[in-house]
Amino acid sequence: MWKWEAEGQPKAVVAIVHGAYEHHNRYAWLIQKLRNSNFHVVMGDLPGHGAQTGRNVHDEKFATYTEYVKELLKIGIVDGLPLFIMGHGLGATLVMRVLQTEDIICAGVILSSPWLQLEHQPSKYAGVLTKLSSSMKINHNINVELLTRNYDFYIEARDDKNYSSVVTAGWYKELQSYMKTVNQHEGSIRNVPVLFHTGGHDKITDITASKNWLLKQQLTEIQYKEWPKLYHDVYQEPEQEEVFLYTESFMHSALRSLGYIV
Template sequence: MWKWEADGQAKAVVAIVHSAYEHHRRYAWLIEKFRSSGFHVVMGDLPGHGEAAQNKAAHNEDFQSYGSYIDQLVQASISYNLPVFVMGHGLGATLVMQLLQLKSIECAAVILTSPWLNLKIHPSKLSSALSSIGKLAENVKSTHDVTIKQLTRNYDVYTQDKDDQLYNTTITLKWYHELQQLIKATSTRQESIQNLPILMMTAERDKVTEHTYAKHWLHKQQLSEIQYKEWANCYHDLFHEPEQEDVFLYTESFMNNVLRSVGYIV
């Protein structure tokens, strides 16, 4: 993982967990916005993603490795001795939600964008094979057609990322089965997560996941401070959309309010 330090004195640290198939380089704009606003950023690539994806025929990582990676990411962020914000996007948001259900995370607040709780896009070959999964079928491969065009309506981002060699959506049946188990467990768990401020943001025109499930999950939690924002007209990748500046300012306002509540002058 990598660390990008704030311009001038830092007021907090942001630990970012990206979504499935992508990598940290797609967050260059967001990282720079945080840096220039007084935040350190700690981020890496999920196991099997980024440069590692170039050497793999398909995603077949154990989902437990994702949880271990997020633990390491949070620990690296805590080492600054500053308030920590944990941010997850897409699958990354769902992984953070699961982690919050399993343990307490040492952080000031959590920011979740477009979590995968009810997917609209399914790899047809794998969906039909789930009922008969066995050792021989685990390595069956398929493409999960989550394309850049479905992630954002920002043409500049589309032209930049459409031929990204590190963006790999080929998966195995085993991986897809674990994904479905994660989504089901996260969605149906009745116990509330730890009481900490949460900002949940979704996209009205999300092509990847059904955004209303995120709102339902959030309001099911027993929390003292929640903030929910549905961005009109936006696609899945909120920080890549034409409204990205507004999305960032909204996020920064939430973070500054959290910092004030714990006694920081911002």
């Protein structure tokens, strides 16, 4: 895990949990934008992800992901500053589960494109996954063209050797169970401000399922933003500056409500 310090006097800390198959380097632009706006950022790579593992098939246990998120949040509170938790894709789902099971105190939560119900399945095995050996490899086939319309990001991601959507059948079965658990959890997360981003043209997830989850929470302050043209990776889209400004405004509002002068 790494920490990037704010360019000026820090307002708060943002802990970021990235999505499935990717790694922290894909968030370099967002990290720098947050630093420029005087936020510390803490982030790392999920277990089994990134350059340090040298692996290209995901078979990690989801319990290790959950423990990773808990450790990340512990690092986020070390400075004694307000903490914002940001999760994208599967990372958003992991954050949602930790918020369901742990009493996390934070200034706000930002979730984008959570995985609660997938529209994009591994096509070749979609109907027979439950019959496959747990160790059998399958390709989820989530390529960059499904994630964003940003051509510049296509170029950047083309030679990314640390991105792989190959998983074992066992991993994919556990993913399905994990999403179901988060979706069907009784009760609400802690009453904190929540910002929820979805892309109107998300090709990976069913955004209706995500919206329904949010509406079930007993929260007094929620912002739900569906970006009409955007794909799954809202912070990588050509409109990323607009998405960031919307997020920054949410965080400033949450800080003011806590009595901080922004």
